[in-house]
Amino acid sequence: MKLVYKGKTKDVFLLEDGNYLLKFKDDMTGENGVFDPGSNSVGLTMEGAGRAGLRLTKMFFEILNKKGIPTHYVDADIDAATMTVKPAVLFGKGLEVICRYRAVGSFLRRYGMYAEEGQALDAFVEVTLKDDDRQDPPITEDALDMLGILSHDEYKVLKELTKKIGAIVKEELGKRGIELYDIKFEFGRVGEDRHIALIDEISGGNMRAFKDGKHVEPLELEKLMLE
Template identity: 60%
Template sequence: MDLIYKGKTKDIYSLENGNILMKFKDDVTGKDGVFDPGENQVGLSIDGAGKAGLELTEFFFEKLNKENIPTHYVRSNLDENTMEVKKAKVFGKGLEFICRYKAVGSFYKRYGKYIENGEDLDAFFEITIKDDEAGDPTINKDALEILGIMTPAQYDELKNLTREICGIIKEILKEKDLDLYDIKLEFGLDENNNILLIDEISGGNMRVYKGKEYIEPLKLNKLVLNK
Protein backbone atom coordinates (compact mmCIF):
# COMPACT_ATOMS: atom_id res chain seq x y z
CA MET A 1 0.00 0.00 0.00
CA ASP A 2 1.62 3.22 -1.20
CA LEU A 3 0.64 6.77 -0.23
CA ILE A 4 -0.11 8.73 -3.39
CA TYR A 5 -1.82 11.85 -2.03
CA LYS A 6 -2.29 13.64 1.30
CA GLY A 7 -5.55 15.58 1.17
CA LYS A 8 -7.24 18.03 3.52
CA THR A 9 -9.70 15.49 4.90
CA LYS A 10 -8.45 12.17 3.45
CA ASP A 11 -5.20 10.41 2.56
CA ILE A 12 -5.16 8.30 -0.61
CA TYR A 13 -3.24 5.05 -1.12
CA SER A 14 -2.78 2.67 -4.06
CA LEU A 15 -3.49 -1.03 -3.47
CA GLU A 16 -1.85 -4.06 -5.07
CA ASN A 17 -5.15 -5.13 -6.67
CA GLY A 18 -5.26 -1.89 -8.68
CA ASN A 19 -7.89 -0.21 -6.51
CA ILE A 20 -7.52 2.86 -4.30
CA LEU A 21 -7.79 3.09 -0.50
CA MET A 22 -9.14 6.30 1.07
CA LYS A 23 -8.35 6.92 4.75
CA PHE A 24 -10.70 9.42 6.38
CA LYS A 25 -9.23 11.97 8.82
CA ASP A 26 -10.79 14.06 11.58
CA ASP A 27 -9.87 17.32 9.80
CA VAL A 28 -12.76 19.29 8.29
CA THR A 29 -12.93 22.39 6.10
CA GLY A 30 -13.78 25.75 7.63
CA LYS A 31 -12.42 29.08 8.75
CA ASP A 32 -11.49 30.55 12.14
CA GLY A 33 -12.39 27.30 13.88
CA VAL A 34 -15.89 27.12 12.37
CA PHE A 35 -16.91 24.29 10.03
CA ASP A 36 -17.94 25.34 6.51
CA PRO A 37 -18.33 22.81 3.66
CA GLY A 38 -17.82 25.65 1.18
CA GLU A 39 -14.34 26.54 2.45
CA ASN A 40 -11.23 25.33 0.64
CA GLN A 41 -9.01 25.02 3.70
CA VAL A 42 -8.87 22.89 6.83
CA GLY A 43 -10.48 24.94 9.57
CA LEU A 44 -10.50 22.55 12.51
CA SER A 45 -10.26 18.95 13.66
CA ILE A 46 -13.29 17.24 15.17
CA ASP A 47 -12.72 13.99 17.07
CA GLY A 48 -14.67 11.24 15.34
CA ALA A 49 -15.36 13.26 12.19
CA GLY A 50 -13.46 10.82 9.98
CA LYS A 51 -15.46 7.79 11.09
CA ALA A 52 -18.73 9.74 10.96
CA GLY A 53 -17.94 10.81 7.40
CA LEU A 54 -17.14 7.26 6.37
CA GLU A 55 -20.29 5.85 7.98
CA LEU A 56 -22.52 8.27 6.07
CA THR A 57 -20.53 7.74 2.87
CA GLU A 58 -20.96 3.97 3.16
CA PHE A 59 -24.69 4.43 3.84
CA PHE A 60 -25.30 6.70 0.84
CA PHE A 61 -23.11 4.78 -1.62
CA GLU A 62 -24.87 1.52 -0.79
CA LYS A 63 -28.25 3.24 -1.31
CA LEU A 64 -27.08 4.65 -4.67
CA ASN A 65 -25.65 1.31 -5.81
CA LYS A 66 -29.09 -0.23 -5.26
CA GLU A 67 -30.49 2.48 -7.57
CA ASN A 68 -27.91 1.47 -10.23
CA ILE A 69 -26.06 4.79 -9.96
CA PRO A 70 -22.48 4.32 -11.25
CA THR A 71 -20.04 4.84 -8.34
CA HIS A 72 -16.47 3.95 -7.44
CA TYR A 73 -17.46 2.35 -4.12
CA VAL A 74 -16.21 -1.20 -3.40
CA ARG A 75 -16.22 -1.68 0.38
CA SER A 76 -15.38 0.08 3.63
CA ASN A 77 -13.71 -0.74 6.94
CA LEU A 78 -15.20 1.32 9.75
CA ASP A 79 -12.65 0.07 12.29
CA GLU A 80 -9.80 1.54 10.24
CA ASN A 81 -11.68 4.55 8.78
CA THR A 82 -10.90 3.35 5.25
CA MET A 83 -12.85 2.84 2.04
CA GLU A 84 -11.71 0.81 -0.97
CA VAL A 85 -12.77 2.26 -4.32
CA LYS A 86 -12.22 1.71 -8.03
CA LYS A 87 -9.55 3.80 -9.69
CA ALA A 88 -10.93 6.80 -11.54
CA LYS A 89 -9.48 9.78 -13.41
CA VAL A 90 -10.82 13.21 -12.44
CA PHE A 91 -11.95 15.81 -14.95
CA GLY A 92 -9.14 18.26 -15.60
CA LYS A 93 -7.28 18.79 -12.34
CA GLY A 94 -10.39 18.26 -10.24
CA LEU A 95 -13.92 19.67 -10.26
CA GLU A 96 -16.77 19.88 -7.78
CA PHE A 97 -20.37 19.44 -8.88
CA ILE A 98 -22.83 21.38 -6.73
CA CYS A 99 -26.59 21.10 -6.41
CA ARG A 100 -28.35 23.91 -4.54
CA TYR A 101 -31.86 23.83 -3.10
CA LYS A 102 -31.55 27.04 -1.04
CA ALA A 103 -29.79 30.36 -1.66
CA VAL A 104 -27.12 30.19 1.04
CA GLY A 105 -23.34 30.13 1.33
CA SER A 106 -21.28 31.27 -1.64
CA PHE A 107 -24.35 31.41 -3.89
CA TYR A 108 -25.94 34.06 -1.66
CA LYS A 109 -22.63 35.94 -1.36
CA ARG A 110 -22.50 36.20 -5.15
CA TYR A 111 -26.14 36.94 -5.88
CA GLY A 112 -27.48 38.48 -2.69
CA LYS A 113 -28.58 41.63 -4.54
CA TYR A 114 -31.00 39.52 -6.56
CA ILE A 115 -32.32 36.94 -4.11
CA GLU A 116 -33.25 36.60 -0.44
CA ASN A 117 -31.10 34.52 1.90
CA GLY A 118 -32.54 31.02 2.15
CA GLU A 119 -34.87 31.42 -0.84
CA ASP A 120 -35.77 28.23 -2.69
CA LEU A 121 -33.70 27.15 -5.69
CA ASP A 122 -34.85 24.48 -8.12
CA ALA A 123 -31.89 22.08 -7.82
CA PHE A 124 -29.56 24.74 -9.22
CA PHE A 125 -26.49 23.06 -10.76
CA GLU A 126 -23.00 24.52 -11.00
CA ILE A 127 -19.42 23.33 -11.36
CA THR A 128 -16.39 24.77 -9.59
CA ILE A 129 -12.70 24.20 -10.24
CA LYS A 130 -10.74 22.75 -7.33
CA ASP A 131 -8.11 25.46 -7.07
CA ASP A 132 -7.44 26.84 -3.59
CA GLU A 133 -5.31 29.77 -4.80
CA ALA A 134 -8.01 30.90 -7.25
CA GLY A 135 -10.75 30.48 -4.66
CA ASP A 136 -12.44 27.51 -6.38
CA PRO A 137 -14.06 29.57 -9.17
CA THR A 138 -17.21 28.48 -10.98
CA ILE A 139 -16.90 27.41 -14.61
CA ASN A 140 -19.55 27.12 -17.30
CA LYS A 141 -20.25 24.62 -20.07
CA ASP A 142 -18.54 26.62 -22.83
CA ALA A 143 -15.34 27.15 -20.82
CA LEU A 144 -15.18 23.45 -19.92
CA GLU A 145 -15.30 22.59 -23.62
CA ILE A 146 -12.81 25.29 -24.67
CA LEU A 147 -10.30 24.15 -22.03
CA GLY A 148 -10.68 20.50 -23.05
CA ILE A 149 -11.91 19.45 -19.61
CA MET A 150 -15.13 17.81 -20.78
CA THR A 151 -17.41 17.59 -23.80
CA PRO A 152 -20.88 19.21 -23.95
CA ALA A 153 -22.39 15.71 -23.89
CA GLN A 154 -20.48 14.85 -20.71
CA TYR A 155 -21.63 18.13 -19.15
CA ASP A 156 -25.26 17.30 -19.85
CA GLU A 157 -24.85 13.77 -18.49
CA LEU A 158 -23.16 15.08 -15.33
CA LYS A 159 -25.84 17.71 -14.81
CA ASN A 160 -28.61 15.11 -15.02
CA LEU A 161 -26.70 12.61 -12.88
CA THR A 162 -25.94 15.22 -10.19
CA ARG A 163 -29.61 16.17 -9.94
CA GLU A 164 -30.69 12.53 -9.85
CA ILE A 165 -28.21 11.62 -7.10
CA CYS A 166 -28.95 14.71 -5.03
CA GLY A 167 -32.67 14.10 -5.39
CA ILE A 168 -32.22 10.62 -3.91
CA ILE A 169 -30.14 12.00 -1.03
CA LYS A 170 -32.65 14.81 -0.45
CA GLU A 171 -35.53 12.32 -0.17
CA ILE A 172 -33.58 10.11 2.27
CA LEU A 173 -32.92 13.15 4.47
CA LYS A 174 -36.55 14.28 4.16
CA GLU A 175 -37.62 10.94 5.67
CA LYS A 176 -35.62 11.99 8.75
CA ASP A 177 -37.31 15.43 8.82
CA LEU A 178 -34.10 17.01 7.52
CA ASP A 179 -33.80 19.61 4.74
CA LEU A 180 -30.91 19.53 2.27
CA TYR A 181 -29.83 23.09 1.40
CA ASP A 182 -26.88 22.29 -0.84
CA ILE A 183 -24.41 19.50 -1.55
CA LYS A 184 -21.21 19.06 -3.52
CA LEU A 185 -20.24 15.87 -5.33
CA GLU A 186 -17.25 14.70 -7.34
CA PHE A 187 -17.15 12.60 -10.48
CA GLY A 188 -14.44 10.81 -12.43
CA LEU A 189 -13.92 8.50 -15.39
CA ASP A 190 -13.08 4.80 -15.19
CA GLU A 191 -10.68 3.04 -17.56
CA ASN A 192 -13.45 2.83 -20.17
CA ASN A 193 -14.29 6.55 -19.83
CA ASN A 194 -17.57 5.80 -18.05
CA ILE A 195 -18.64 8.46 -15.54
CA LEU A 196 -18.53 7.42 -11.87
CA LEU A 197 -19.54 9.20 -8.68
CA ILE A 198 -16.34 9.37 -6.60
CA ASP A 199 -14.94 10.73 -3.32
CA GLU A 200 -17.36 10.82 -0.34
CA ILE A 201 -20.95 11.73 0.56
CA SER A 202 -20.99 12.98 4.13
CA GLY A 203 -21.90 15.88 6.37
CA GLY A 204 -18.73 17.63 5.28
CA ASN A 205 -20.10 17.86 1.74
CA MET A 206 -23.52 19.31 2.47
CA ARG A 207 -25.55 21.84 4.40
CA VAL A 208 -28.49 20.24 6.19
CA TYR A 209 -31.08 21.90 8.44
CA LYS A 210 -33.85 20.70 10.71
CA GLY A 211 -36.32 23.55 10.74
CA LYS A 212 -34.07 26.58 11.27
CA GLU A 213 -31.34 24.60 13.06
CA TYR A 214 -28.16 23.88 11.13
CA ILE A 215 -27.11 20.26 11.64
CA GLU A 216 -23.38 19.76 12.15
CA PRO A 217 -21.68 16.73 10.49
CA LEU A 218 -21.39 14.59 13.63
CA LYS A 219 -25.01 15.24 14.57
CA LEU A 220 -26.14 14.57 11.01
CA ASN A 221 -24.46 11.19 11.15
CA LYS A 222 -26.42 10.28 14.29
CA LEU A 223 -29.76 11.53 12.94
CA VAL A 224 -29.51 9.75 9.60
CA LEU A 225 -28.20 6.47 11.00
CA ASN A 226 -30.42 6.54 14.13
CA LYS A 227 -27.44 6.32 16.46
Protein backbone atom coordinates in the same frame (compact mmCIF):
# COMPACT_ATOMS: atom_id res chain seq x y z
CA MET B 1 0.13 0.12 0.12
CA LYS B 2 1.62 3.33 -1.27
CA LEU B 3 0.65 6.87 -0.24
CA VAL B 4 -0.16 8.81 -3.41
CA TYR B 5 -1.94 11.92 -2.07
CA LYS B 6 -2.37 13.74 1.24
CA GLY B 7 -5.63 15.68 1.17
CA LYS B 8 -7.32 18.09 3.56
CA THR B 9 -9.84 15.55 4.85
CA LYS B 10 -8.54 12.24 3.39
CA ASP B 11 -5.30 10.52 2.43
CA VAL B 12 -5.20 8.28 -0.67
CA PHE B 13 -3.22 5.04 -0.96
CA LEU B 14 -2.66 2.78 -3.98
CA LEU B 15 -3.37 -0.91 -3.30
CA GLU B 16 -1.59 -3.84 -4.93
CA ASP B 17 -4.72 -4.87 -6.87
CA GLY B 18 -4.94 -1.45 -8.57
CA ASN B 19 -7.78 -0.13 -6.42
CA TYR B 20 -7.32 2.79 -4.01
CA LEU B 21 -7.79 3.14 -0.26
CA LEU B 22 -9.18 6.39 1.13
CA LYS B 23 -8.26 7.07 4.77
CA PHE B 24 -10.76 9.47 6.35
CA LYS B 25 -9.40 12.09 8.77
CA ASP B 26 -11.05 14.02 11.58
CA ASP B 27 -10.08 17.32 9.91
CA MET B 28 -12.92 19.41 8.46
CA THR B 29 -13.00 22.37 6.10
CA GLY B 30 -13.86 25.80 7.46
CA GLU B 31 -12.34 28.92 8.92
CA ASN B 32 -11.51 29.93 12.49
CA GLY B 33 -13.06 26.80 13.94
CA VAL B 34 -16.35 27.16 12.05
CA PHE B 35 -17.36 24.40 9.63
CA ASP B 36 -17.92 25.41 6.00
CA PRO B 37 -18.27 22.74 3.27
CA GLY B 38 -17.22 25.29 0.65
CA SER B 39 -13.98 26.32 2.34
CA ASN B 40 -10.56 25.65 0.80
CA SER B 41 -8.79 25.14 4.10
CA VAL B 42 -8.97 22.95 7.18
CA GLY B 43 -10.66 25.02 9.85
CA LEU B 44 -11.23 22.53 12.64
CA THR B 45 -10.67 18.98 13.83
CA MET B 46 -13.51 17.02 15.43
CA GLU B 47 -12.82 13.63 17.00
CA GLY B 48 -14.86 10.96 15.24
CA ALA B 49 -15.59 13.12 12.19
CA GLY B 50 -13.71 10.77 9.85
CA ARG B 51 -15.65 7.66 10.87
CA ALA B 52 -18.92 9.60 10.94
CA GLY B 53 -18.33 10.81 7.39
CA LEU B 54 -17.45 7.29 6.28
CA ARG B 55 -20.58 5.75 7.85
CA LEU B 56 -22.80 8.19 5.98
CA THR B 57 -20.78 7.78 2.78
CA LYS B 58 -21.09 3.98 2.99
CA MET B 59 -24.85 4.24 3.48
CA PHE B 60 -25.37 6.57 0.52
CA PHE B 61 -23.01 4.78 -1.87
CA GLU B 62 -24.72 1.46 -1.16
CA ILE B 63 -28.12 3.05 -1.86
CA LEU B 64 -26.80 4.49 -5.14
CA ASN B 65 -25.22 1.19 -6.20
CA LYS B 66 -28.54 -0.61 -5.61
CA LYS B 67 -30.24 1.98 -7.82
CA GLY B 68 -27.72 1.36 -10.60
CA ILE B 69 -26.08 4.79 -10.35
CA PRO B 70 -22.38 4.57 -11.25
CA THR B 71 -19.91 5.16 -8.40
CA HIS B 72 -16.32 4.21 -7.59
CA TYR B 73 -17.32 2.53 -4.29
CA VAL B 74 -16.12 -1.01 -3.53
CA ASP B 75 -16.40 -1.39 0.26
CA ALA B 76 -15.67 0.31 3.57
CA ASP B 77 -14.06 -0.51 6.93
CA ILE B 78 -15.62 1.77 9.55
CA ASP B 79 -13.26 0.77 12.38
CA ALA B 80 -10.21 1.59 10.26
CA ALA B 81 -11.92 4.70 8.79
CA THR B 82 -11.05 3.52 5.27
CA MET B 83 -12.93 3.05 2.01
CA THR B 84 -11.78 0.97 -0.96
CA VAL B 85 -12.61 2.47 -4.35
CA LYS B 86 -12.03 1.79 -8.03
CA PRO B 87 -9.47 4.00 -9.81
CA ALA B 88 -10.91 7.12 -11.42
CA VAL B 89 -9.51 9.74 -13.78
CA LEU B 90 -10.31 13.31 -12.76
CA PHE B 91 -11.67 15.95 -15.12
CA GLY B 92 -8.66 18.20 -15.54
CA LYS B 93 -7.21 18.62 -12.05
CA GLY B 94 -10.59 18.06 -10.44
CA LEU B 95 -14.07 19.56 -10.47
CA GLU B 96 -16.59 20.13 -7.72
CA VAL B 97 -20.26 19.98 -8.66
CA ILE B 98 -22.73 21.64 -6.30
CA CYS B 99 -26.47 21.01 -6.29
CA ARG B 100 -28.30 23.87 -4.58
CA TYR B 101 -31.82 23.84 -3.12
CA ARG B 102 -31.52 27.05 -1.07
CA ALA B 103 -29.66 30.32 -1.60
CA VAL B 104 -26.87 30.20 0.99
CA GLY B 105 -23.07 30.23 1.13
CA SER B 106 -21.13 31.34 -1.93
CA PHE B 107 -24.29 31.46 -4.07
CA LEU B 108 -25.71 34.16 -1.80
CA ARG B 109 -22.38 36.01 -1.63
CA ARG B 110 -22.26 36.23 -5.43
CA TYR B 111 -25.92 36.77 -6.24
CA GLY B 112 -27.16 38.59 -3.14
CA MET B 113 -28.31 41.53 -5.27
CA TYR B 114 -31.06 39.28 -6.62
CA ALA B 115 -31.38 36.40 -4.16
CA GLU B 116 -32.62 36.40 -0.59
CA GLU B 117 -31.02 34.23 2.07
CA GLY B 118 -32.65 30.82 2.17
CA GLN B 119 -34.58 31.43 -1.04
CA ALA B 120 -35.72 28.17 -2.68
CA LEU B 121 -33.71 27.05 -5.72
CA ASP B 122 -34.72 24.35 -8.21
CA ALA B 123 -31.77 21.94 -7.85
CA PHE B 124 -29.39 24.54 -9.34
CA VAL B 125 -26.23 22.80 -10.60
CA GLU B 126 -22.96 24.70 -10.41
CA VAL B 127 -19.49 23.49 -11.44
CA THR B 128 -16.30 24.90 -9.92
CA LEU B 129 -12.64 24.13 -10.58
CA LYS B 130 -10.68 22.58 -7.72
CA ASP B 131 -8.12 25.37 -7.49
CA ASP B 132 -7.30 26.62 -3.99
CA ASP B 133 -5.09 29.44 -5.29
CA ARG B 134 -8.03 30.92 -7.22
CA GLN B 135 -10.71 30.16 -4.62
CA ASP B 136 -12.36 27.38 -6.66
CA PRO B 137 -13.77 29.59 -9.44
CA PRO B 138 -17.14 28.68 -11.01
CA ILE B 139 -16.91 27.60 -14.66
CA THR B 140 -19.54 27.35 -17.40
CA GLU B 141 -20.34 24.44 -19.71
CA ASP B 142 -18.88 26.29 -22.72
CA ALA B 143 -15.62 27.06 -20.89
CA LEU B 144 -15.29 23.43 -19.74
CA ASP B 145 -15.63 22.29 -23.35
CA MET B 146 -13.30 24.94 -24.82
CA LEU B 147 -10.58 24.20 -22.27
CA GLY B 148 -10.78 20.46 -22.97
CA ILE B 149 -11.86 19.58 -19.43
CA LEU B 150 -15.33 18.23 -20.17
CA SER B 151 -17.29 17.88 -23.43
CA HIS B 152 -20.85 19.17 -23.88
CA ASP B 153 -22.12 15.57 -23.90
CA GLU B 154 -20.22 14.74 -20.71
CA TYR B 155 -21.56 17.91 -19.08
CA LYS B 156 -25.13 16.74 -19.74
CA VAL B 157 -24.37 13.39 -18.06
CA LEU B 158 -22.69 15.18 -15.14
CA LYS B 159 -25.64 17.51 -14.62
CA GLU B 160 -28.20 14.71 -14.89
CA LEU B 161 -26.31 12.53 -12.40
CA THR B 162 -25.91 15.47 -10.00
CA LYS B 163 -29.64 16.16 -9.97
CA LYS B 164 -30.49 12.47 -9.63
CA ILE B 165 -28.06 11.82 -6.78
CA GLY B 166 -28.97 15.09 -5.05
CA ALA B 167 -32.65 14.12 -5.15
CA ILE B 168 -31.87 10.72 -3.56
CA VAL B 169 -29.84 12.31 -0.74
CA LYS B 170 -32.53 14.97 -0.23
CA GLU B 171 -35.22 12.29 -0.01
CA GLU B 172 -33.24 10.20 2.51
CA LEU B 173 -32.64 13.25 4.72
CA GLY B 174 -36.28 14.26 4.38
CA LYS B 175 -37.36 10.91 5.86
CA ARG B 176 -35.79 12.09 9.13
CA GLY B 177 -37.16 15.62 9.00
CA ILE B 178 -33.89 17.11 7.71
CA GLU B 179 -33.82 19.57 4.81
CA LEU B 180 -30.89 19.57 2.39
CA TYR B 181 -29.82 23.12 1.42
CA ASP B 182 -26.90 22.21 -0.83
CA ILE B 183 -24.49 19.36 -1.49
CA LYS B 184 -21.09 19.07 -3.17
CA PHE B 185 -20.14 16.11 -5.36
CA GLU B 186 -17.06 14.99 -7.26
CA PHE B 187 -17.05 12.86 -10.41
CA GLY B 188 -14.46 11.05 -12.50
CA ARG B 189 -14.08 8.66 -15.41
CA VAL B 190 -14.11 5.05 -14.22
CA GLY B 191 -13.46 1.70 -15.90
CA GLU B 192 -12.22 0.75 -19.35
CA ASP B 193 -15.16 2.55 -20.97
CA ARG B 194 -14.32 5.68 -18.92
CA HIS B 195 -17.94 6.19 -17.87
CA ILE B 196 -18.74 9.11 -15.58
CA ALA B 197 -19.17 7.99 -11.96
CA LEU B 198 -19.56 9.60 -8.56
CA ILE B 199 -16.30 9.58 -6.57
CA ASP B 200 -15.00 10.83 -3.21
CA GLU B 201 -17.66 10.87 -0.45
CA ILE B 202 -21.22 11.82 0.51
CA SER B 203 -21.12 13.00 4.12
CA GLY B 204 -22.08 15.83 6.41
CA GLY B 205 -18.82 17.53 5.47
CA ASN B 206 -20.04 17.91 1.88
CA MET B 207 -23.46 19.41 2.54
CA ARG B 208 -25.51 21.98 4.41
CA ALA B 209 -28.51 20.46 6.13
CA PHE B 210 -31.08 21.99 8.48
CA LYS B 211 -33.61 20.56 10.94
CA ASP B 212 -36.30 22.70 12.57
CA GLY B 213 -34.59 25.78 11.12
CA LYS B 214 -31.23 24.99 12.73
CA HIS B 215 -28.04 23.95 10.95
CA VAL B 216 -27.17 20.29 11.55
CA GLU B 217 -23.46 19.79 12.18
CA PRO B 218 -21.79 16.86 10.35
CA LEU B 219 -21.42 14.63 13.44
CA GLU B 220 -25.02 15.28 14.46
CA LEU B 221 -26.20 14.53 10.91
CA GLU B 222 -24.57 11.11 11.04
CA LYS B 223 -26.30 10.35 14.36
CA LEU B 224 -29.69 11.47 13.07
CA MET B 225 -29.36 9.46 9.86
CA LEU B 226 -27.99 6.20 11.28
CA GLU B 227 -29.41 5.81 14.80
